Amino acid sequence: MSRSQPAIIVHGGAVSRHSYSLSAWRASVEDAARAGWAVLEKSGGTALDAVEAAIRSMESNPVCNAGIGSCLTSDGRVEMDAIIMNGSNLDVGAVACVNSVENPVTLARKVMEKTDHVLLVGEGANQFAAAEQTGIPTVSKETLITEQRKSELEKFRQFRKAVKADFNVQIDGGGHDTVGAVALDSSGNLAAGTSTGGITGKLPGRVGDVPIVGCGVYADNSIGAASTTGHGESIAKVTLARQALWFVEAGRSPDEAAKDALDGMLSRVRGRGGIIIISKDARIGFNCSTDDMAWAYCNAREGLKSGTNCHSSK
Ligand code: ASP
Numbered sequence: 001m002s003r004s005q006p007a008i009i010v011h012g013g014a015v016s017r018h019s020y021s022l023s024a025w026r027a028s029v030e031d032a033a034r035a036g037w038a039v040l041e042k043s044g045g046t047a048l049d050a051v052e053a054a055i056r057s058m059e060s061n062p063v064c065n066a067g068i069g070s071c072l073t074s075d076g077r078v079e080m081d082a083i084i085m086n087g088s089n090l091d092v093g094a095v096a097c098v099n100s101v102e103n104p105v106t107l108a109r110k111v112m113e114k115t116d117h118v119l120l121v122g123e124g125a126n127q128f129a130a131a132e133q134t135g136i137p138t139v140s141k142e143t144l145i146t147e148q149r150k151s152e153l154e155k156f157r158q159f160r161k162a163v164k165a166d167f168n169v170q171i172d173g174g175g176h177d178t179v180g181a182v183a184l185d186s187s188g189n190l191a192a193g194t195s196t197g198g199i200t201g202k203l204p205g206r207v208g209d210v211p212i213v214g215c216g217v218y219a220d221n222s223i224g225a226a227s228t229t230g231h232g233e234s235i236a237k238v239t240l241a242r243q244a245l246w247f248v249e250a251g252r253s254p255d256e257a258a259k260d261a262l263d264g265m266l267s268r269v270r271g272r273g274g275i276i277i278i279s280k281d282a283r284i285g286f287n288c289s290t291d292d293m294a295w296a297y298c299n300a301r302e303g304l305k306s307g308t309n310c311h312s313s314k
Pocket of ligand 1: 014177178198208210229233235
């Protein structure tokens with residue numbers, strides 16, 4: 001079997017005007033990239049395990065809009081979406097509108113590995129989480145809610161009229177710091193995952209792009225893998241993750257593919273966001289069409305790199 005150069009890249013969301021500390025945000029993605037890299041460095045460490053470890057780290061960090069610290073629905077509740085995809089066989093598992101676990105990405109992985117389905121939603125997904133076969137600890141809804149997200153919801157309510165989508169009109173509403181990870185392991189397997197609380201003030205029951213295959217993630221060992229962030233309704237309309245990988249398949253570099261897919265989304269549906277990509281030959285790329293996106297990546301050649309400005313050259 002041929003050996004690959006392992007690599008991991010993570011994002012902590014693409015935002016327009018960040019409402020809290022850039023350093024805490026950057027630290028959250030650095031911690032996640034380290035957690036994923038620790039898996040890949042071990043002999044036999046898999047891309048799937050690395051993606052799950054990286055996303056769990058951000059879900060458990062209240063700075064990020066996923067797991068603890070998820071942004072809130074219009075009626076002040078948490079409803080989380082998550083997905084994970086295995087590039088070796090295109091297996092995928094996802095959950096939507098869940099509110100009973102700290103780490104929805106792990107629940108998504110259980111859907112992939114322990115059911116015949118791709119996506120479980122709402123009460124069914126919460127019941128599955130509580131089932132013994134998953135072995136996942138459940139948490140009370142309140143433990144997922146932070147003061148920061150409560151105040152963002154308040155702000156959102158005050159500015160409701162102006163908020164079509166923060167990505168388009170650049171209002172400081174917060175709550176878009178969705179998280180994602182993409183990894184390549186030494187066996188040449190790719191995986192990608194994304195996890196989110198969605199967008200502040202969303203209607204109860206709203207499901208965004210994240211748990212939809214080809215939108216929030218795509219992973220295929222024969223091309224590459226991608227995770228996206230940004231205005232979910234826009235991302236879903238252009239199947240952003242798959243679109244970016246089509247560009248990689250057509251010969252563009254991961255950086256170019258990310259930029260071209262985002263430019264297309266902006267011109268076609270006026271949506272903004274960000275993408276991280278690893279190609280099957282271990283090239284790393286990312287871009288965003290918002291003001292900022294927290295990113296961090298790690299490979300043996302460059303070590304850990306990170307930033308919150310995706311427009312500067314790496
Ligand atoms: N894409 C997410 C959603 O719309 C939000 C984000 O990426 O921050 O649910």
